[in-house]
Amino acid sequence: MSADLVTSPDPSHPANLIPSLCAKFWHLGWVTGTGGGCSIRDDDLVYIAPSGVQKELMKASDLYVLSLAAQQSASLSRRQRVYLRAPESGLKPSQCTPLFLAAFTKRRAGCCIHTHSQWAVLVTLLLEAGSGEKEFRINNIEQIKGFGRGFEKSGNLGYHDTLVIPVIENTAHEEDLTEFLEEAMDRYPDTYAVLVRRHGVYVWGENVHKAKTQCESLDYLFQLAVEMKKLGLPWITQIEPVVPTRTE
Amino acid sequence: MSADLVTSPDPSHPANLIPSLCAKFWHLGWVTGTGGGCSIRDDDLVYIAPSGVQKELMKASDLYVLSLAAQQSASLSRRQRVYLRAPESGLKPSQCTPLFLAAFTKRRAGCCIHTHSQWAVLVTLLLEAGSGEKEFRINNIEQIKGFGRGFEKSGNLGYHDTLVIPVIENTAHEEDLTEFLEEAMDRYPDTYAVLVRRHGVYVWGENVHKAKTQCESLDYLFQLAVEMKKLGLPWITQIEPVVPTRTE
Amino acid sequence: MSADLVTSPDPSHPANLIPSLCAKFWHLGWVTGTGGGCSIRDDDLVYIAPSGVQKELMKASDLYVLSLAAQQSASLSRRQRVYLRAPESGLKPSQCTPLFLAAFTKRRAGCCIHTHSQWAVLVTLLLEAGSGEKEFRINNIEQIKGFGRGFEKSGNLGYHDTLVIPVIENTAHEEDLTEFLEEAMDRYPDTYAVLVRRHGVYVWGENVHKAKTQCESLDYLFQLAVEMKKLGLPWITQIEPVVPTRTE
């Protein structure tokens, strides 16, 4: 029965999607050397990539599955989890688990992705070197339209809107990031991502499609921002909107 | 019948080509996070990638198809379209549609590609930082030969010719770019591409082969130009032509 | 019988793993133009990629195999080897052989990888230009957790730990690196890698999984370090640990 949870002929089943997504992320340089991870929530079931696996070689049978409701009702320390199924391969649960759960419980996200993208790390380093800033801000770039306006808000950001991604400081133990991630979610109710200084980024979305495309758009903006810095170009600008003359 | 429009065993059929091209473009970083797009015109039929799809996962059944003649005869606002077929997946039409149509109607193009290439965006930012220039100009690079001399002109540009790509300012709504794109086409009758500041580039050609190879050559030149800027190398130079001594 | 040593239907057999790993390394730019190599130890048997082969095209039948015990007991010069099996293709043994053996004998490694990664080379050049430093040092980057604490030590490095990789000078003949590699192993008993100035890096691990993921993490850090240098960011910083307020 527990095997059933990760056995499906459907390539879009979470147990098949996580390995195919992680292989794609490995090729993008987001989950190098077993870093980073991915989790999908299907109603009450949460599928999580395990710790310490080569992401391009992951199999459905490597996944952990837990019940969100059971997890929340159980009066457990944040370090304790009750899993509906664990891999026989002996792989450990991901240290990202409480952070993924934060996105599912506080934002009702359907998918959460954690990358160690070098562009994300470099952006946090550039902000730190600036004045220890706690926000990545960029505006007037078309790709910003790739982000939703916010939790329970319809529509996407506009070209002239400023995308703001909070930055939290890294902790020695990944689970200890949870309270700071949750604080950032509270302070930035509309954000779909949180940068972790010198570590990487957490990105989520209503569903796999939105989490993945928002993660791609964000990595695009991080890389662009690093190249802009090399070329002495500012991340924030004032631009007069261009108004079409045609009326229709 | 509408299904027939996108059902063919021929890999070179537009309905099969657009998904395979978009998957290739995704790997090149041109259509990250559902950005960018592609359209092919087969005589009167126009095949268009939909909005908001993961480009590496697109299927023929996701495509929109419209009749160019019907579209032009219909007295419709530019925002209204009559489609011969729409995807059942509920995907929205691409906001790039009127821009693709401009290439088909004003240039009789057979294919138009829109990328969010970071190199294209960086080139527009470097020009803006320079003096708000409205043209990207580069000469004396072999790859310039990859471009036709112009609309209804035979032959390609030469090594010593200056490639000139107009830059238009971005608008809040992509459709609003149309009039500015069309103006740029009028002012630059021989260009095969228009850069959009802080957004990306539109590239077209007589057929898929020419649109795709011109788009590749242009992205090559944009990346080269950005690297040249990092290294303090000018984009425009005066070079004495080298004349062969042999007579034949 | 000698054929049997490299004939197996199991993709995780060393004779099948080395070619698939080397093809992956080629795509990562680690073993360009026949540079670099890889060796796996299975108990007493050592499988070694040959010299001068295109790494993305290697076949199991191209491999050399030797017995570690026989090799050690034989009173041979370091240049002489007794192979249990050699390729019929006439490919020469790898000049890296004595260096791979050093990792197997001095560290009981299960796998050793040698790359010519440009990031590794650039890091050694930056250190040389600094003050001829003999160590690459970086701290306070999450990816550092990708490394074990050291030979026969359990657990991994922590986020605040400083990763130290010794650098040895390159020699005209690769075999001559062996004594310097072994000296570095003696001086840095806990290191899993040694950089070779203007050449590349040797990385090992208890097994293939650990050697490969440590090599990935190290290349990630080398590339990050080069980008940090371009952006004027220091590799070593003093950071106050962030302590979680929650008690559990």
Add this chain to the structure above:
Amino acid sequence: MSADLVTSPDPSHPANLIPSLCAKFWHLGWVTGTGGGCSIRDDDLVYIAPSGVQKELMKASDLYVLSLAAQQSASLSRRQRVYLRAPESGLKPSQCTPLFLAAFTKRRAGCCIHTHSQWAVLVTLLLEAGSGEKEFRINNIEQIKGFGRGFEKSGNLGYHDTLVIPVIENTAHEEDLTEFLEEAMDRYPDTYAVLVRRHGVYVWGENVHKAKTQCESLDYLFQLAVEMKKLGLPWITQIEPVVPTRTE
């Protein structure tokens, strides 16, 4: 019969190798937008990729084949060729043909590769900006060992040897490069490559293996050289050889 020249089930047949190599080169960014090319000589038969084809889509049936002896005996202008077989697809012969033939006739090469690699172009631009230098020189980098010592010489370059690649100025018409390429071959009898300013590089070797691996090693060195320039590191250095203390 002419079809037979390019019809073989053997993947290592030149007619099958050229398409598979060109697809690989396209993914390396060497033959973007139909630029660059490749030719293989099998005894008297010369197989040549045609002009204007998308390199990742090339087929064996697209190739031209000519007889080297017939070509040389025929008293033809360098622009005239007698082909044993031409593609039915109507693709034009490559303008690189006389340059490939120069490598086959003057060096008895078995394969010649022409890339538009951006790293090659940037290296020629950096030399031009320096003082219009006509040579790329680099030493004390391990990858230099990837090159043969020279035409009809045995062995490879050593770590401390200086790799010298001549640079010729680009001409308006690619065929016109031939006399300058041949002059460079005469002045640099041991070189396996010639850089073309603002254009790319020609690389050859005794056989496909050597041409391809030397081209990879050279591109590796060009990219490394560009990165070194960004980081203020010199291409030429004086280094005291490291001598092993062990005697064997």
